[in-house]
Amino acid sequence: MYRYDEFDHDFVQARVAEFSDQVQRRLAGEITEDQFRPLRLMNGVYLQLHAYMLRIAVPYGTLNGKQLRMLGHIARKYDKGYGHFTTRQNIQFNWPALSDIPAILADLASVEMHAIQTSGNCIRNVTADHFAGAAADEVADPRPYAEILRQWSSVHPEFSFLPRKFKIAVTGAERDRAAIQTHDIGLHLKKNAAGELGFAVYIGGGQGRTPMVARKIRDFLPEADLLSYCTAILRVYNLYGRRDNKYKARIKILVHETGVDEITRQVEAEWQELKDAELKLPEADIRAIEAYFAPPALTDRPEGDQAVKLARLDSKGFSQWLDQNVVTHRHPDYAAVTISLKGIGEVPGDASDSQMEAVADIAETYAFDELRVSHEQNLILPHVARADLKAVYDALVDIGLATANSNLISDIIACPGLDYCALATARSIPIAQEISRRFASLERQREIGELKLKISGCINACGHHHVGHIGILGVEKKGSELYQVTLGGSADENTSVGEIIGRGFSSEEITDAIEQIVETYLGLRLNPQEKFIDAYRRVGPAPFKEALYAGEAKAA
Amino acid sequence: MKILTANRLTDGIAVWYADGGWAETVDRADLAHDKAAEDRLEVIGAKAYADNEVVDVNLIDADVVNGAVEPVRLREKIRAAGPTIRSDLGKQAA
Numbered sequence: 001m002y003r004y005d006e007f008d009h010d011f012v013q014a015r016v017a018e019f020s021d022q023v024q025r026r027l028a029g030e031i032t033e034d035q036f037r038p039l040r041l042m043n044g045v046y047l048q049l050h051a052y053m054l055r056i057a058v059p060y061g062t063l064n065g066k067q068l069r070m071l072g073h074i075a076r077k078y079d080k081g082y083g084h085f086t087t088r089q090n091i092q093f094n095w096p097a098l099s100d101i102p103a104i105l106a107d108l109a110s111v112e113m114h115a116i117q118t119s120g121n122c123i124r125n126v127t128a129d130h131f132a133g134a135a136a137d138e139v140a141d142p143r144p145y146a147e148i149l150r151q152w153s154s155v156h157p158e159f160s161f162l163p164r165k166f167k168i169a170v171t172g173a174e175r176d177r178a179a180i181q182t183h184d185i186g187l188h189l190k191k192n193a194a195g196e197l198g199f200a201v202y203i204g205g206g207q208g209r210t211p212m213v214a215r216k217i218r219d220f221l222p223e224a225d226l227l228s229y230c231t232a233i234l235r236v237y238n239l240y241g242r243r244d245n246k247y248k249a250r251i252k253i254l255v256h257e258t259g260v261d262e263i264t265r266q267v268e269a270e271w272q273e274l275k276d277a278e279l280k281l282p283e284a285d286i287r288a289i290e291a292y293f294a295p296p297a298l299t300d301r302p303e304g305d306q307a308v309k310l311a312r313l314d315s316k317g318f319s320q321w322l323d324q325n326v327v328t329h330r331h332p333d334y335a336a337v338t339i340s341l342k343g344i345g346e347v348p349g350d351a352s353d354s355q356m357e358a359v360a361d362i363a364e365t366y367a368f369d370e371l372r373v374s375h376e377q378n379l380i381l382p383h384v385a386r387a388d389l390k391a392v393y394d395a396l397v398d399i400g401l402a403t404a405n406s407n408l409i410s411d412i413i414a415c416p417g418l419d420y421c422a423l424a425t426a427r428s429i430p431i432a433q434e435i436s437r438r439f440a441s442l443e444r445q446r447e448i449g450e451l452k453l454k455i456s457g458c459i460n461a462c463g464h465h466h467v468g469h470i471g472i473l474g475v476e477k478k479g480s481e482l483y484q485v486t487l488g489g490s491a492d493e494n495t496s497v498g499e500i501i502g503r504g505f506s507s508e509e510i511t512d513a514i515e516q517i518v519e520t521y522l523g524l525r526l527n528p529q530e531k532f533i534d535a536y537r538r539v540g541p542a543p544f545k546e547a548l549y550a551g552e553a554k555a556a
Numbered sequence: 557m558k559i560l561t562a563n564r565l566t567d568g569i570a571v572w573y574a575d576g577g578w579a580e581t582v583d584r585a586d587l588a589h590d591k592a593a594e595d596r597l598e599v600i601g602a603k604a605y606a607d608n609e610v611v612d613v614n615l616i617d618a619d620v621v622n623g624a625v626e627p628v629r630l631r632e633k634i635r636a637a638g639p640t641i642r643s644d645l646g647k648q649a650a
Contacts, residue, residue: 026565026608027565027566027608029607029608032608033565033605033608033611047563047568047611047612048568049570049631049634049635050568050569050570050635050638050639050645050646051563051567051568051569051570052567052568080645095645096568097566097567097568098565098566098567098568099566099567347641347642418630418631418634419634419639419640419641419642420639424631427634427640427641429639429641430640430641433641476630479628479629479630480630481630
């Protein structure tokens, strides 16, 4: 995996020193909060309800054991024994003292990590398919390009004060697991007819109060033109993006108000000025970065088939976990494993210090020291020999992380909500926990099949509710929490924004309403293979509205 | 009625103004019963902010319940107690 070069080391060390000095001056009263706030935000330090919050970047979601162990150490030493993995493949700590943050950043730097550009109106952590480098269906690993984008966008002088934050996601497979169409720029790495690598380029996707699906502005951009084309997009946005209204400042609004044809013309015109200049990526440079992401040497382990077969007979739990949380690897003797951070009734995305350390051990022992954070708030072991799956499962059982619910209804994305977040209007986590408990039976969850349920505690949509097959948005109404339900959203290669189904539900009603929706789906699906999202797209909202609200209409 | 709340600069912990200082729990917070008292609290808050003791200073609605001061809004109740999903964290854990 990527290792810092000399430049990275110096850059991060210099930033730690700079921010440590800023913190000391702030604590000494030499700079005011107004002066300090933008500086702390540039370094990932927010102020939440109970305390400060530190958001640490996990570039394209890739970690090694040493790094995860350090996150566990930070959780134990400076925080309250846990961390929260987020939908941007980052991790957040909820209780750090400002006075400890210089020491935390120094510890992070010792394992090539930092919190730079995890806030502010700049280009944020570039995200990628969490199965990158392992997936059987990808044309190439998208992470070298994410790394090129990271290097280019880090303290980019022209793009550090954009109209608003800017998020880029990259996938290397037709099946989009990185939700690229919900990003400011979405890149789909593909091959053209000549077998050359390049990108389909999407712009203007986003969630928040104005959800928009990204528009494709180029079907094939040669890989060498990645930076010049992204620069052209950012320049057009930086010039014309609105700065008068925070809520209309994202590129999605510019694309919508300008029209996709016109903005494509503007980007292409800008690009003509840039494409043959210094931003053109030399072939040798791309291949050099790619070498950093060279896959581990996967020796043949043909004994895996027999081992898995026997272990299945031995353990029903293992068998279920294998069916649900283990996916095909490009090497037939290997598999990619999802470690669910969605135990029944647990907080989605939270992991304790000792769990992080144990997962680091598992990665080092069985997974070539590679780990990923998924945007669905789980951890991934991308390369595990099938022969070792039972040992990995047993180790995960020991630390309570073997829940076999990947892609099922209890694999819920939830933002921190009003339990932590200063912007939230309602709680998300307790709703996720109650729904998870209601559907605790794995047999029932498997009968329901793939169902993506996503919960946000305010309209900023950090919990991705707009693109949940079932989305829940918590709002405050007359001093109480109210939960609005959307149906039909999706964040894959067929991205769609869910539709509001009707009046909202109280916290006491919402789980019953979700169950009603699920029962309605089970009653109308053509067969067990027809997924919730497919059934919804076939029948539309009417049967669900009828099930949820018909009684009220009659009563009225 | 209003009370004055903020987060302490050094560690970010939520605090409430009580008995001439910043308390880590809300129950004994100084209550403002009228506009003049609110103005006094605001002056105190502005000075503490300027003196770099606290950040994010706010006057919030409060009631007295069973002799203890309690915030009115859910957001402020959660700030005063801790996350509702982790009774081992925040003020409620003490």
